[in-house]
Amino acid sequence: MPPANDRDREAPARRRAFDRFLDGVEWLGNLLPHPVTLFALLALFIVLLSGLLAGLGLAVPDPRPEGAPGRAADGMIEVVSLLNGAGLRRILENLVTNFSGFAPLGTVLVAMLGVGVAERSGLLGAVIRAMVLRAPPRLVTAVIVFAGVVSNTAAEMGYVVLIPLAAAIFLALGRHPLAGLAAAFCGVSGGYSANLLIGTVDPLLAGITEAAAHIIDPDYFVHPAVNWYFMMTSTVIITVLGTWVTLNIVEPRLGRYDPAQASENLDEARRLEPLTATERRALAWAGASALGIAALVALMVVPSWGALRTPGVAEGIEAILPFLRGIVALVFVFFLVPGFVYGRLAGTMRSDRDVIDAMARSMSTLGLYIVLVFFAAQFVAFFGWTQLGQIVAVLGAQFLQDIGLTGPLVFLPFILMCMLINLSLGSASAQWAVTAPIFVPMLMLVGYSPEVIQAAYRIGDSTTNLITPMMSYFGLILAFASKYVRNLGIGTLIASMLPYTIAFALGWIAWFYVWVFALGLPVGPAAPTYYPAG
Template sequence: MSDSQTERGAPRRGVFTRFLDGVEWLGNLLPHPVTLFAILAIGIVLLSGVLGWLGVAVEDPRPAGARGVAEDGMIRAVSLLDGDGIRRIWTNLVTNFTGFAPLGVVLVAMLGVGVAEKSGLLSAAVRAMVLSAPRHVVTVAVVFAGILSNTASEVGYVVLIPLAGAIFYALGRHPLAGMAAAFAGVSGGYSANLLIGTIDPLLAGITQEAARLIDPDYEVLATANWYFMFASTFVITAIGSLVTIFIVEPKLGKYDPSRADETVLDKHMMQPLAAVERKGLLWAGLAILGVFALMALTLAPEWGVLRNPDTGDRIASPFFRGFVVWILIFFIAAGYAYGRATGTMKTDRDVIDAMAGAISALGLYIVLVFFAAQFVAFFGWTNLGAITAVTGAQFLQDTGMTGPLVFFLFILMCAVINLSLGSASAQWAVTAPIFVPMLMLIGYAPEVIQAAYRIGDSSTNIITPMMSYFGLILAWATRYDKNLGVGTLIAMMLPYSIFFLLLWSSFFFLWTFGLDLPVGPGSPTYYPVEAE
């Protein structure tokens, strides 16, 4: 950079910065996700009419006589523009919506999360975790708490990120480094967690719908990626902490308090837990122990009521198939116990209001699901997903790209798509019907495909303005630097994205193909194509 350029205040923009500017510009051209799904649904109908008229077909790779295989052994494009197609759309519009797998599980889970959030339990738990950590492990505690907050992600965005900035400020460290560490945990490590969160049944439902384009009876459990995501929690914590300490914080340098807003410190957030809050957490802990005891009673004994009634199996059982019910019970029990102890919940009316508030906050999500469900249903009816999958799988086989390294390209593709389509569920609803069947046909199980997708989707959440909370994070950050812009925030978070993408992907390969470990309870790594 020349002196004259610096004096004019127009430093040369790097190639990568210009690339991000281009991504942001392209992302801004996309319509609202609801509109996008409506357009996609209409587009699928029109495309099916053209391909149906052209007679597009591919050879079905499944054996003759297998369920769903046509007599002539071909998969043909089905038009939705003829009389049968229009009647099918007309009579199934409602059931496409109500039968969409992710809808019910998310609504049920949020009933419980709403109680825990409204009672104050989630906020108190986050504060207790971070504020009680010794000074030298604060960074680790912030990242770790961010990952755990993904069980109810709004708590991480609304409570933990600004709290982390205030903590670092109080410790004499750069507050933006604290916010970056929290943001990396909450959003960059979005899919990792020690517990099954609302994102797990949501993605599992979409994966299951996509897998059934190939195998109509395939079932994907909410716990499909639990083992891998449990272990990933510690991997992401380590990566996020090291990037903060050795890259982000040194780059930010010494903080200048004159750049901050006068109201930058929220005194209430920095206060230690009050006695009544500690009492509430104790009660919540006892309630959680009670739930765990109940879970054990339904699964551990030979007579456990939620074991498989035919085989006695614990994994392929009602316990895991209905795991969202445990999420509901867990948060209601813990939230209500905390609320009773602290006085934030006194009657059943308080619990009901909390549940109603949680559901009302999902209004936009429900609208989005209506159109996403139509797109997924139309896509399945037309056979376009199966045709694309067979064609893509044949291409991979012809080029020899059928080994595990195909997942590196898949993860990278998901990370790039996420820059313009920031919603994990929206992106997966669009891409799963194509890539799940495609990778199944070259021998990989849907559960492993879903785990790989979650790495790519999470890693670039923190550098895309298309992420729904990006504007909120920017607003929080400007409290500490009134001149902070989008580019500064992206540049601050970019090292996390790079290292998450590289090291988390490497951990995936080591876990799945190096150590040959399952990504979740009963989750296979390979799909036996020849058995179909």
């Protein structure tokens, strides 16, 4: 296999064309403002637009039946202007409650308190090292991809710990370190929405989805585990596809690694650190505590007399509503207790002060997120007050019906659109906060549930994370890669990751249609596929 630079000389025209395409994507992405600024501008735009459209008298027929909550007596949905005295008073009076009552805010903060303890104690890092370093050589690639997917439970842990570790592991095995980096990156970022566990992104997205669903159905409830079944099986899909692409496309393309390409001494990278006896003991006890918590929760949910079941209700979603509504608190406990057990036995946590410090540090990392949520909450609230979301949903649904695109194929352009938007707006929550108020009501009106719509969105949001410089950790990955290949360019990194994006898009979309429509399986517990439109 010729080295990468030889192949570049063999096909310079193709490379120049591809580089121009990448430059164009980066240029377009750089035209967008910071997500915080974007939400502030969108909120202002909604206020101005509501005044204009209300003045023009825009209205559409309300598709909801007579007597439905929120339906006007004349059966029409009209634009409510915020560009007047009443609108100004409403904005000022609700500015704080829009922020404090924004559904994703509290759920993410609570979940991150527990995750912060598990991360600070070293538990999450130890789990990743145990999974990767003890894997048989033939399974190292698959284990790295799988570990990358699972690491998403703890947000940036995969980016900061696993990706550089995977490159070092491949180097120690005599393989190209960038292939290891790519395998970990594809799992962490390309498989961002797949996981075996409920992570911090699940309550975040569920809160935004629920707020969008309220445009059509004010009583609709979306719990954090609505995509759990589909995302658990997606973990297998991403692991298989990521392993295949690494072994058959990326690693052969990179060829044999020449240490002379490195920008620094690699001796340190060659020294991998397996778990010590103390860490193994601590990890075993942490695992035992996690199993104990899971058994206790099962005891409170499965039996009809369980404390986390609705008294007097035997079956259906109503029977387990207390469990579903409390799942964020359970995630907090699930990470807090094993995290402290590990830290106490490993010597990284000795008192309650260490636990408190870990929680405080996890909150400090969410400063930018909290600022973003403030403006996102205003945008979502303004959008709902003006009824523009309902009007767009009705018009969009009518358009889909007019062109006959109301069957399952409607999700294909929706996923592709999400993939395209993600190239310029790399934040999962930011993108969904903008698009959910439009597409959730629209697709509800043609008969699909918010749970299924959210699952489809997560495919589009994850698959193009690998090839966009707008992804917040892209610069960090480039820095890791430059350690092994000096002067590595953005185009080289994106070209290495593009095969994963293509494979994930094709395979994951196909699996979505198989799971939801061919097999007719729910995407999560108590998650219907269809919504009774009309």
